[in-house]
Amino acid sequence: MKYLLDTGVWLWSLNAPELITDEGRRILENGQEEIYLSAVVTWEISIKMRLGKLRFAGPPADHVPRFMAKQSLRSLSVTHSHAAKVYELPTPHNDPFDRMLVAQALVEGMVILTSDRFFRKYPAELLWCGR
Numbered sequence: 001m002k003y004l005l006d007t008g009v010w011l012w013s014l015n016a017p018e019l020i021t022d023e024g025r026r027i028l029e030n031g032q033e034e035i036y037l038s039a040v041v042t043w044e045i046s047i048k049m050r051l052g053k054l055r056f057a058g059p060p061a062d063h064v065p066r067f068m069a070k071q072s073l074r075s076l077s078v079t080h081s082h083a084a085k086v087y088e089l090p091t092p093h094n095d096p097f098d099r100m101l102v103a104q105a106l107v108e109g110m111v112i113l114t115s116d117r118f119f120r121k122y123p124a125e126l127l128w129c130g131r
Contacts, residue, residue, distance in 0.1 A: 002034040004110040007041045024129030036076040044097040092121035
């Protein structure tokens with residue numbers, strides 16, 4: 001199975017793994033699954049850090065690749081197919097990061113690891129990771 005991490009669950013995995021459900025932690029830790037981190041997550045972290053809304057270990061360009069390697073995460077770039085899929089999504093909320101993650105999951109056939117209730121309003125397959 002292929003999984004796509006949302007920003008919140010990924011940050012929890014780095015700083016507060018106890019906030020992730022047992023099933024979510026098992027998937028993240030067992031090393032048997034294909035787990036992806038989208039460039040969208042780095043984009044979101046970068047913007048929120050610059051706005052002073054998020055603290056992170058340091059510059060995303062240095063730290064995101066290091067954390068990804070440590071966790072054996074695969075990279076997912078944003079493609080034109082992903083961007084076009086956003087058009088087809090309902091608009092229960094307008095967060096561009098969430099909408100792109102949903103589009104990527106749908107196009108790539110991935111399950112989103114999330115703790116964000118807004119994802120439940122989209123037609124993507126989810127694994128709830130919040131306690």
